[in-house]
Amino acid sequence: MVVDFLAKYYENIEKYPVLSQVEPGYLSKRFPSSAPQDEEPMEAILDDVHQHIFPGLTHWQSPNFFAYYQTNTSTAAILGEMLCAGFNVAGFNWVSSPAATELESLVMDWLGKMLDLPRPFLPFGNGGGVIEGNTSEAITCTLTAARDRVLRKLGHNSIAKLVVYGSDQTNCSFQKAARVVGIDPRNFRALKTTRSTLFGLSPDSLEKAICLDINAGLIPLYLCATVGTTSCAAVDPLEPLCKVASKFSMWIHVDAAYTGASCICPEYRKFINGVEFADSFSFNAHKWLLTPLDCCCLWVKDPNALVNSLSTDPEYLKNEATESKQVIDYADWQLSLSRRFRALKLWLVLRSHGVQNLRSHIRNHCRLAKLFEELVEEDPQFEVVFPINFALVCFRIRPSGVAGMSNGHVDNEQGEAWKLNEVNRLNAQLLYAINASGRVFMSHTTVGGVYVLRFAVGRRL
Numbered sequence: 099m100v101v102d103f104l105a106k107y108y109e110n111i112e113k114y115p116v117l118s119q120v121e122p123g124y125l126s127k128r129f130p131s132s133a134p135q136d137e138e139p140m141e142a143i144l145d146d147v148h149q150h151i152f153p154g155l156t157h158w159q160s161p162n163f164f165a166y167y168q169t170n171t172s173t174a175a176i177l178g179e180m181l182c183a184g185f186n187v188a189g190f191n192w193v194s195s196p197a198a199t200e201l202e203s204l205v206m207d208w209l210g211k212m213l214d215l216p217r218p219f220l221p222f223g224n225g226g227g228v229i230e231g232n233t234s235e236a237i238t239c240t241l242t243a244a245r246d247r248v249l250r251k252l253g254h255n256s257i258a259k260l261v262v263y264g265s266d267q268t269n270c271s272f273q274k275a276a277r278v279v280g281i282d283p284r285n286f287r288a289l290k291t292t293r294s295t296l297f298g299l300s301p302d303s304l305e306k307a308i309c310l311d312i313n314a315g316l317i318p319l320y321l322c323a324t325v326g327t328t329s330c331a332a333v334d335p336l337e338p339l340c341k342v343a344s345k346f347s348m349w350i351h352v353d354a355a356y357t358g359a360s361c362i363c364p365e366y367r368k369f370i371n372g373v374e375f376a377d378s379f380s381f382n383a384h385k386w387l388l389t390p391l392d393c394c395c396l397w398v399k400d401p402n403a404l405v406n407s408l409s410t411d412p413e414y415l416k417n418e419a420t421e422s423k424q425v426i427d428y429a430d431w432q433l434s435l436s437r438r439f440r441a442l443k444l445w446l447v448l449r450s451h452g453v454q455n456l457r458s459h460i461r462n463h464c465r466l467a468k469l470f471e472e473l474v475e476e477d478p479q480f481e482v483v484f485p486i487n488f489a490l491v492c493f494r495i496r497p498s499g500v501a502g503m504s505n506g507h508v509d510n511e512q513g514e515a516w517k518l519n520e521v522n523r524l525n526a527q528l529l530y531a532i533n534a535s536g537r538v539f540m541s542h543t544t545v546g547g548v549y550v551l552r553f554a555v556g557r558r559l
């Protein structure tokens with residue numbers, strides 16, 4: 099019944115208002131305030147899903163959804179989720195479910211090869227891959243490993259001196275991770291980016307910031323470089339950034355949450371050139387690789403760095419396989435103890451699509467983004483604000499498209515600020531009107547003070 103229900107949902111998905119139109123608290127008015135004492139039939143429950151849950155859904159899989167970044171899925175992956183939930187193993191160590199561990203290692207190896215990751219990230223180069231829930235976890239785990247690697251040498255009291263670096267475009271999960279692992283908030287550097295570097299982090303500004311910190315008696319610890327930033331898909335130049343960070347023996351993490359999937363296409367692989375100098379690399383298969391949440395793929399060159407920080411050895415988990423040191427216990431590579439059999443869905447995706455079809459899926463989205471760019475550029479009222487590397491188009495009503503802008507108000511700094519505010523305000527109004535129509539859902543961002551509408555192509559075709 100549920101499979102049929104979902105099949106019908108997908109058949110009709112584009113007919114629903116893509117952005118949910120409900121008011122906060124709508125559901126508590128519709129459902130009883132306590133759980134039923136007796137069982138209820140599935141028909142009644144599904145009927146309630148249809149009547150009451152549907153209106154409160156924003157339809158992320160709708161072809162009219164262009165907001166944030168895509169989180170696409172596929173039949174194969176949904177079936178993989180069913181198998182995962184059906185088996186419901188909590189494969190924290192090898193012995194708790196050998197297939198869960200071994201399939202995860204296999205799938206991460208396949209995927210690492212598909213991305214052409216450098217040998218030191220793969221098992222035959224002494225590295226390894228693990229599926230985390232999300233990028234926030236991947237960053238938190240690698241930052242913990244980096245922290246402990248340094249504190250083991252310098253003593254725990256040095257924690258207050260550790261400094262972490264990213265740009266003002268780095269995803270907010272980095273800031274949260276830094277807080278969680280005990281980095282003094284004053285030692286969190288979000289280095290300013292500008293249009294001149296297309297909002298990528300400049301190696302010079304990184305080096306200057308590190309030198310200033312060292313002169314102030316602080317210790318540079320970790321760089322989070324991003325390939326495909328959340329706001330505008332900017333690309334940090336990995337190779338020169340890694341050269342700077344390596345001089346100071348920092349841990350370098352490459353966050354390619356959105357764009358990593360595109361690197362399975364040889365023509366997009368260049369965006370992660372330089373990853374060979376990093377310590378860890380992650381991307382979210384749950385964004386662009388037809389795999390539903392949650393599925394963040396993380397590779398590290400030195401798995402022991404994770405294990406040294408995250409392993410525990412309680413009596414109730416002791417077993418011969420672990421003691422033999424011949425197996426991986428993935429709980430030691432992540433925060434929680436229990437873990438889902440996530441590899442199943444990824445394995446189903448890779449097998450039932452095959453690399454060639456997955457590449458076509460990525461290329462189609464990039465092609466459609468280019469098509470959208472052309473349509474926007476054809477209209478003189480609009481402009482595309484950043485060059486398009488992937489499948490995100492950031493655009494806006496251009497200032498000259500706004501009445502009263504071109505004949506100039508005041509030609510000084512104040513006048514410029516007024517103009518920018520006015521243009522930003524109009525663009526925000528436009529987005530509000532578009533989203534209120536329920537026909538399309540887009541989101542926005544502000545980069546360098548400029549408000550842009552974000553059109554992220556990425557539904558299942």
Ligand code: PLP
Pocket residue numbers: 167231232233234235269271324326327328353354355356382394
């Ligand atoms: N990093 C980047 C570049 C992102 O775009 C995102 C989310 O969009 C994240 C990190 C956060 O990912 P997660 O929700 O998997 O923690």
